[in-house]
Amino acid sequence: MMHIERLCLIGVGLIGGSWARALRDAGAVGEIIGCGRTEASLQRAVELGVIDRYECDPAQAVLGADMVVLGVPLGGMRGVLAAIRETLAPHAIITDVGSAKGSVVADAEAVFGRVPPRFVPGHPIAGTEKSGVEASFKELFRHRRVILTPVADTDPDAVATVRALWEVAGAEVVAMDVEHHDEVLAATSHLPHVLAYGLVDTLAHWDDNREIFQYAAGGFRDFTRIASSDPRMWRDICLANREALLTAMKRYITDLNSLLESVEQADGERLEAVFDNAKQARDHFISLLEQ
Amino acid sequence: MMHIERLCLIGVGLIGGSWARALRDAGAVGEIIGCGRTEASLQRAVELGVIDRYECDPAQAVLGADMVVLGVPLGGMRGVLAAIRETLAPHAIITDVGSAKGSVVADAEAVFGRVPPRFVPGHPIAGTEKSGVEASFKELFRHRRVILTPVADTDPDAVATVRALWEVAGAEVVAMDVEHHDEVLAATSHLPHVLAYGLVDTLAHWDDNREIFQYAAGGFRDFTRIASSDPRMWRDICLANREALLTAMKRYITDLNSLLESVEQADGERLEAVFDNAKQARDHFISLLEQ
Ligand SMILES: NC(=O)c1ccc[n+]([C@@H]2O[C@H](COP(=O)([O-])OP(=O)(O)OC[C@H]3O[C@@H](n4cnc5c(N)ncnc54)[C@H](OP(=O)(O)O)[C@@H]3O)[C@@H](O)[C@H]2O)c1
Numbered sequence: 380m381m382h383i384e385r386l387c388l389i390g391v392g393l394i395g396g397s398w399a400r401a402l403r404d405a406g407a408v409g410e411i412i413g414c415g416r417t418e419a420s421l422q423r424a425v426e427l428g429v430i431d432r433y434e435c436d437p438a439q440a441v442l443g444a445d446m447v448v449l450g451v452p453l454g455g456m457r458g459v460l461a462a463i464r465e466t467l468a469p470h471a472i473i474t475d476v477g478s479a480k481g482s483v484v485a486d487a488e489a490v491f492g493r494v495p496p497r498f499v500p501g502h503p504i505a506g507t508e509k510s511g512v513e514a515s516f517k518e519l520f521r522h523r524r525v526i527l528t529p530v531a532d533t534d535p536d537a538v539a540t541v542r543a544l545w546e547v548a549g550a551e552v553v554a555m556d557v558e559h560h561d562e563v564l565a566a567t568s569h570l571p572h573v574l575a576y577g578l579v580d581t582l583a584h585w586d587d588n589r590e591i592f593q594y595a596a597g598g599f600r601d602f603t604r605i606a607s608s609d610p611r612m613w614r615d616i617c618l619a620n621r622e623a624l625l626t627a628m629k630r631y632i633t634d635l636n637s638l639l640e641s642v643e644q645a646d647g648e649r650l651e652a653v654f655d656n657a658k659q660a661r662d663h664f665i666s667l668l669e670q
Numbered sequence: 671m672m673h674i675e676r677l678c679l680i681g682v683g684l685i686g687g688s689w690a691r692a693l694r695d696a697g698a699v700g701e702i703i704g705c706g707r708t709e710a711s712l713q714r715a716v717e718l719g720v721i722d723r724y725e726c727d728p729a730q731a732v733l734g735a736d737m738v739v740l741g742v743p744l745g746g747m748r749g750v751l752a753a754i755r756e757t758l759a760p761h762a763i764i765t766d767v768g769s770a771k772g773s774v775v776a777d778a779e780a781v782f783g784r785v786p787p788r789f790v791p792g793h794p795i796a797g798t799e800k801s802g803v804e805a806s807f808k809e810l811f812r813h814r815r816v817i818l819t820p821v822a823d824t825d826p827d828a829v830a831t832v833r834a835l836w837e838v839a840g841a842e843v844v845a846m847d848v849e850h851h852d853e854v855l856a857a858t859s860h861l862p863h864v865l866a867y868g869l870v871d872t873l874a875h876w877d878d879n880r881e882i883f884q885y886a887a888g889g890f891r892d893f894t895r896i897a898s899s900d901p902r903m904w905r906d907i908c909l910a911n912r913e914a915l916l917t918a919m920k921r922y923i924t925d926l927n928s929l930l931e932s933v934e935q936a937d938g939e940r941l942e943a944v945f946d947n948a949k950q951a952r953d954h955f956i957s958l959l960e961q
């Protein structure tokens with residue numbers, strides 16, 4: 380099995396913390412050094428056994444690390460890369476878990492002049508609406524997909540190592556183009572989050588005392604769960620994946636306007652056809668998930 | 671406790687069947703006569719103990735009933751009311767469970783000339799994405815709200831009876847104007863369903879082989895759960911509550927266009943403010959639900 384002597388995790392939150400827990404649980408790592416901005420949460424991470432020790436300065440944290448995982452929000456990636464540039468060991472593999480990949484690749488290019496061959500951009504398709512190390516758990520990636528988006532001259536060995544470490548956590552790893560990743564995730568994740576946040580915001584402004592929420596049923600609770608996600612993380616994602624998100628939003632708004640027209644014209648046949656197609660597609664998707 | 675000697679349930683599906691189960695379980699009814707279009711599902715309802723016997727003709731089914739519950743889709747209400755008009759006992763109380771109330775009131779007016787004083791329009795705010803009597807269960811309404819929308823000359827005794835029968839099922843009953851009901855439900859239920867159906871339909875057309883759904887995570891599953899609801903029932907709801915739904919859709923589309931603009935302008939501050947407001951409102955709503 381893959382073994383990493385010293386792993387440095389910068390951003391010990393839900394995603395980074397969960398991966399660290401899974402790797403430790405499997406005995407795939409020797410030592411895990413955490414790094415973040417808030418000492419209290421790093422101390423908590425030590426207490427929880429997620430990391431062995433921590434450094435508050437990223438440049439210090441990566442010293443001697445064989446592998447560096449960037450678990451910070453997308454808006455923090457460039458700063459962290461700049462901070463570790465000088466002290467990173469030449470043989471160290473870097474990977475990240477950011478929800479958009481084009482922006483991280485651009486950050487690496489800006490900091491290093493090009494994407495370092497041992498930098499493997501990655502994104503686990505797993506999460507909850509919670510955040511922080513307290514919410515992390517080692518099973519988070521089990522039976523989930525992780526998308527790696529190596530670029531043309533990414534070192535295949537580095538890709539193989541990152542892949543193996545995700546497999547240790549129970550994930551199924553697939554590789555994809557950066558652009559394709561960002562387009563697919565804009566559609567299946569970033570757009571739904573914007574729609575859910577938007578809906579709850581619309582309703583919250585509907586009446587001042589929010590009486591309206593009292594009459595929302597279980598379906599609404601599920602539908603809006605993702606609107607309880609971390610606002611700053613999602614602001615970062617929207618900015619980082621702006622182009623692809625804009626395309627997805629425009630497409631959706633066009634379709635929604637056409638649904639509006641069907642309602643306006645009381646076109647029951649068309650409404651039923653759209654609803655039916657959606658139900659079939661979702662039922663198909665659920666059966667895929669359950670395979 | 672309230673006791674109904676003979677209850678006639680027209681439309682023995684998820685909602686009607688669940689109420690019947692709860693009433694029987696509590697010993698609140700003597701006999702339950704079912705009625706529907708498909709004999710096989712009525713037979714199944716007898717096997718499941720949801721109803722005692724059935725009639726296929728609504729006019730026959732309501733003979734001698736003290737109470738008639740309309741559990742059919744909104745598009746079926748008017749036809750059923752017309753069918754039972756002549757044979758309904760004068761003392762019988764009628765209620766319905768339809769998801770929109772203005773259309774049912776209009777149906778009653780069209781059939782009876784006015785809303786009969788012993789007709790109490792109602793709507794339980796509970797459901798699942800499943801349908802049919804097989805999916806019914808007696809706990810469905812426990813700790814859920816039921817909205818009754820009596821009109822000016824609805825008999826207060828009839829309202830009290832219907833209220834008591836919902837309370838027997840564990841629900842909390844509130845009264846509301848027909849118009850207010852339709853506006854609130856358009857916002858909190860009908861709009862979300864249209865948005866979810868619309869999103870899945872948009873994605874299903876995104877690429878022909880639906881590869882896109884493979885990269886959808888748990889959040890997407892919850893977000894789109896309501897898009898697995900019965901397309902015909904939701905077509906009926908959209909048509910029945912057309913005006914209020916149009917208002918809600920337009921308001922949402924306006925807000926979504928303004929979010930689109932914020933993404934276009936990379937206005938992170940505004941995005942975060944909207945997301946933050948939504949998260950706070952949802953967390954508040956969840957705490958209400960959990961009270
Ligand atoms: N949550 C999801 O559903 C999900 C799914 C897939 C991928 N992702 C991606 O995973 C990454 C982390 O998300 P998460 O949900 O794990 O968030 P999280 O729980 O908030 O964790 C982020 C961690 O990074 C630290 N941090 C923030 N800014 C930093 C900086 N500039 N330098 C060093 N540390 C910093 C935070 O701690 P301090 O504030 O104490 O520094 C926190 O511990 C994001 O890039 C996100 O796009 C999230």
Ligand SMILES: NC(=O)c1ccc[n+]([C@@H]2O[C@H](COP(=O)([O-])OP(=O)(O)OC[C@H]3O[C@@H](n4cnc5c(N)ncnc54)[C@H](OP(=O)(O)O)[C@@H]3O)[C@@H](O)[C@H]2O)c1
Pocket residue numbers: 680681682683684685686705706707708709711741742743744746749750767768769770793794795796797798799800801802803900903907
């Ligand atoms: N599902 C929800 O989440 C929910 C929540 C609150 C309120 N509601 C309302 O509850 C009502 C029923 O919904 P449901 O979810 O219970 O649907 P359902 O499970 O499909 O039940 C509807 C039943 O009505 C019967 N039916 C349909 N058309 C009929 C007609 N013209 N005459 C006689 N019987 C007829 C159907 O059986 P046959 O096809 O065999 O006739 C079926 O058993 C709808 O008005 C809906 O708006 C639904």
